[in-house]
Amino acid sequence: xxxxxxxxxxxxxxxxxxxxxxxxxxxxxxxxxxxxxxxxxxxxxxxxxxxxxxxxxxxxxxxxxxxxxxxxxxxxxxxxxxxxxxxxxxxxxxxxxxxxxxxxxxxxxxxxxxxxxxxxxxxxxxxxxxxxxxxxxxxxxxxxxxxxxxxxxxxxxxxxxxxxxxxxxxxxxxxxxxxxxxxxxxxxxxxxxxxxxxxxxxxxxxxxxxxxxxxxxxxxxxxxxxxxxxxxxxxxxxxxxxxxxxxxxxxxxxxxxxxxxxxxxxxxxxxxxxxxxxxxxxxxxxxxxxxxxxxxxxxxxxxxxxxxxxxxxxxxxxxxxxxxxxxxxxxxxxxxxxxxxxxxxxxxxxxxxxxxxxxxxxxxxxxxxxxxxxxxxxxxxxxxxxxxxxxxxxxxxxxxxxxxxxxxxxxxxxxxxxxxxxxxxxxxxxxxxxxxxxxxxxxxxxxxxxxxxxxxxxxxxxxxxxxxxxxxxxxxxxxxxxxxxxxxxxxxxxxxxxxxxxxxxxxxxxxxxxxxxxxxxxxxxxxxxxxxxxxxxxxxxxxxxxxxxxxxxxxxxxxxxxxxxxxxxxxxxxxxxxxxxxxxxxxxxxxxxxxxxxxxxxxxxxxxxxxxxxxxxxxxxxxxxxxxxxxxxxx
Numbered sequence: 331x332x333x334x335x336x337x338x339x340x341x342x343x344x345x346x347x348x349x350x351x352x353x354x355x356x357x358x359x360x361x362x363x364x365x366x367x368x369x370x371x372x373x374x375x376x377x378x379x380x381x382x383x384x385x386x387x388x389x390x391x392x393x394x395x396x397x398x399x400x401x402x403x404x405x406x407x408x409x410x411x412x413x414x415x416x417x418x419x420x421x422x423x424x425x426x427x428x429x430x431x432x433x434x435x436x437x438x439x440x441x442x443x444x445x446x447x448x449x450x451x452x453x454x455x456x457x458x459x460x461x462x463x464x465x466x467x468x469x470x471x472x473x474x475x476x477x478x479x480x481x482x483x484x485x486x487x488x489x490x491x492x493x494x495x496x497x498x499x500x501x502x503x504x505x506x507x508x509x510x511x512x513x514x515x516x517x518x519x520x521x522x523x524x525x526x527x528x529x530x531x532x533x534x535x536x537x538x539x540x541x542x543x544x545x546x547x548x549x550x551x552x553x554x555x556x557x558x559x560x561x562x563x564x565x566x567x568x569x570x571x572x573x574x575x576x577x578x579x580x581x582x583x584x585x586x587x588x589x590x591x592x593x594x595x596x597x598x599x600x601x602x603x604x605x606x607x608x609x610x611x612x613x614x615x616x617x618x619x620x621x622x623x624x625x626x627x628x629x630x631x632x633x634x635x636x637x638x639x640x641x642x643x644x645x646x647x648x649x650x651x652x653x654x655x656x657x658x659x660x661x662x663x664x665x666x667x668x669x670x671x672x673x674x675x676x677x678x679x680x681x682x683x684x685x686x687x688x689x690x691x692x693x694x695x696x697x698x699x700x701x702x703x704x705x706x707x708x709x710x711x712x713x714x715x716x717x718x719x720x721x722x723x724x725x726x727x728x729x730x731x732x733x734x735x736x737x738x739x740x741x742x743x744x745x746x747x748x749x750x751x752x753x754x755x756x757x758x759x760x761x762x763x764x765x766x767x768x769x770x771x772x773x774x775x776x777x778x779x780x781x782x783x784x785x786x787x788x789x790x791x792x793x794x795x796x797x798x799x800x801x802x803x804x805x806x807x808x809x810x811x812x813x814x815x816x817x818x819x820x821x822x823x824x825x826x827x828x829x830x831x832x833x834x835x836x837x838x839x840x841x842x843x844x845x846x847x848x849x850x851x852x853x854x855x856x857x858x859x860x861x862x863x864x865x866x867x868x869x870x871x872x873x874x875x876x877x878x879x880x881x882x883x884x885x886x887x888x889x890x891x892x893x894x895x896x897x898x899x900x901x902x903x904x905x906x907x908x909x910x911x912x913x914x915x916x917x918x919x920x921x922x923x924x925x926x927x928x929x930x931x932x933x934x935x936x937x938x939x940x941x942x943x944x945x946x947x948x949x950x951x952x953x954x955x956x957x958x959x960x961x962x963x964x965x
Contacts, residue, residue, distance in 0.1 A: 361885070362854065364425045365892045367602045371418050371425075373899060374613050378414035381616035382407040388629045395625060398480050399562040402465055403619060405489050406458045406569070409451060410612035416447035418609050446500040452608070453517065454496035459573060460521045461488055466563050467528045471535050525570060536560060565622040569615055576611035579604035684923050685746045691927060692739050692746075695934050699735035702937035703728040709950045716946060719801050720883040723786055724940060726810050727779045727890070730772060731933035737768035739930050767821045769929065775817035776932075777842045780894060782809055787884050788849045792856050846891060853884060886943040890936055897932035900925040 389395045389404035420443045427436035468476050539556050542548060583604055586594035594600045620627050710716050710725035741764045748757035789797050860877050863869060904925055907915035915921050941948050 361429060362850075362888055363599055363602045364429050365888070367606055368422055368425050368429075369892070369896060369899070370606050371422055371609055374610060375414055375418040375422070378418060378609075378613045378616075379411055381613070381620075382411035382414065385616050385619050385626065386411070388626050392625075392629055395629075397562075398465060398485070399462070399469075399565070400623075400626075401482075401485060402458070402462045403565070403569075405485075406455065406462060407616060407619070409454045409458050410615050412454065413447070413451040413609070413612040417444060417451050418612075420444040420447060421605065421609065446503055448608075449503065450496040450500040451612075453499055454492055455573070455612075456518065456521045457492040457495065458489070459570060460524055461485075461492070462566050463525050463528045463570070466559075466566050467532060469559050470532055470539075470563065529567070529570070532563060536563070561622075565618065568618045568622065572614045572618060573611055576607040576614070579607055682750055685750050688923055688927055689743055689746045689750070692743050692930060695931060696735055696739040696743070699739065699930075699934040699937075700732055702934070702941075703732035703735065706937050706940055706947070707732070709947050713946075713950055716944075716950070718883075719786060719806070720783070720790075720886070721944075721947075722803075722806060723779070723783045724886070724890075726806070727776070727783060728937060728940070730775045730779050731936050733775070734768070734772035734930065734933045738765060738772055739933075741765040741768055742926065742930065771817040771821040772933075773929070774820055774838060775813055776894070777839065778813040778816065779810070780891060781842045781845055782806075782813070783887050784846050784849045784891070787880075787887050788853060790880050791853055791860075791884065850888070850891070857881060857884070882943070886939065889939045889943065893935045893939060894932055897928040897935070900928055 385407040386404045389400050420439055424436045424440045424444055427433070427439065465480050468479050472479070539560075543553055543556070579600065583594055583601070706728040707725045710721050741760055745757050745760045745765050748754070748760065786801050789800050793800075860881075864874055864877070900921070904915055904922070
């Protein structure tokens with residue numbers, strides 16, 4: 331009877347019901363895991379929807395793609411798009427509300443939407459994959475019966491039945507707790523056994539056909555037909571393989587319900603890993619279709635380019651082998667905006683609207699960015715109890731954010747305003763001589779300071795003995811001075827040589843990212859080790875308090891690093907678009923605007939994080955902030 335109750339609770343996201351969901355505070359590791367999960371799913375969600383819709387559109391609108399295998403793969407793409415539209419966004423909301431300690435709202439969304447959407451999507455996907463496998467089995471093993479079994483009418487009826495089953499599973503889940511038992515229980519093993527047996531038969535049949543082709547005189551038409559069917563079979567093998575790989579962790583979660591010694595269902599880390607893999611499966615499938623089918627690739631890539639690029643812009647540049655070095659040397663976040671509107675052509679209505687929205691947002695945020703970062707610096711400088719090493723480094727980082735707000739944001743307002751007014755020559759002069767340089771210098775400086783902040787946390791928690799000798803005020807001042815010199819030299823030297831960006835960003839960015847990533851992996855493991863020690867050993871109260879203080883400072887840096895990565899994700903795609911010809915993101919005024927705005931907003935997010943995390947700073951800064959923005963009553 332207990333097993334019956336346990337099995338009735340099985341679904342993808344219900345495994346994540348752990349201590350953190352019950353209203354208790356999330357610890358550092360759980361917060362880091364949730365943030366990473368949100369970043370991955372948020373990045374994957376729009377691509378999952380877009381790529382699957384492109385597959386469906388390509389198959390639907392192209393007569394030469396109207397083969398039965400392609401139609402079935404398009405139906406499978408529809409189930410992946412369904413997961414991208416329902417399960418992925420609701421998963422992001424659930425984790426966001428958990429992160430904000432709004433557990434009751436998170437549980438409602440999970441119970442009433444996410445669990446049902448995940449269950450319906452997985453059920454539907456598995457049934458469609460069984461149908462795809464059955465089509466391949468009939469095509470290769472039972473070729474004579476193919477025209478009678480695999481008809482449009484039968485395909486339509488099967489697909490409609492699968493969608494009805496999926497939605498009925500979702501709806502009935504609210505009526506009876508045992509609906510999962512009667513769907514997932516017999517369905518999953520049945521589908522898996524059928525798919526496994528089918529591929530064993532298909533493997534043996536393929537070997538037999540290949541042997542016949544080698545040893546017998548077979549008509550050329552029959553050979554071509556076999557090769558075509560075999561190619562379609564290989565595609566389905568890759569699709570099934572990706573699904574099996576993504577669902578392996580979920581299988582262990584099922585087993586952990588029945589085996590008491592396995593407590594995987596209570597592990598937020600393993601559950602998050604399983605959830606991310608399952609969500610990513612819906613993105614992997616369309617990528618497999620593009621990789622395996624040259625025809626779909628040819629049709630979809632131009633359509634994809636038209637959707638993401640400026641529709642009125644006939645001008646774009648492509649990387650030629652000889653020009654690769656020159657193009658790479660021009661890489662920086664702002665210079666990607668060299669598009670049609672930058673070349674002196676008239677802006678269309680949508681471009682003007684986008685630029686005006688950007689001007690409004692940047693003009694509004696610029697004074698707050700400057701003010702908040704200056705208040706952070708003043709609070710740390712003038713208050714003794716805030717003059718700890720972590721706070722001093724965050725104040726140095728606030729100085730780089732204030733620099734971006736003082737240089738990059740106003741120059742962008744001028745640049746965008748002159749573009750809207752069709753004064754393109756003046757706009758390009760401001761962008762080339764001021765805005766691009768400010769962004770490159772500010773971005774480099776910010777990344778270097780963030781690496782220094784991470785290094786300080788690494789030494790404080792991992793190499794505590796060496797902290798006093800390594801993290802001194804003198805070393806901090808020297809490091810910060812060197813970082814500012816590098817930033818200004820990259821600004822000045824860019825007028826002398828066009829390759830300065832290659833030797834700064836190309837070497838600096840990957841190096842900093844690798845160092846920060848490795849450091850946080852080490853810090854994560856070390857934090858777990860310290861927590862385990864506190865629970866199992868008798869440790870002095872002073873040491874415990876010191877660890878909690880250091881851990882709080884680490885959490886602040888985690889939020890700062892997380893906000894930076896979120897804001898710089900779009901720019902990463904812009905960097906990739908320089909190297910991948912089929913991606914013309916660099917020519918899209920809309921996408922470039924989105925990237926530029928996010929980079930500049932990062933300088934506003936950092937001081938907000940400091941105020942959110944540090945109660946002492948909040949108490950000191952808020953009265954001063956109120957005095958700055960209110961009118962003196964005596965006047």
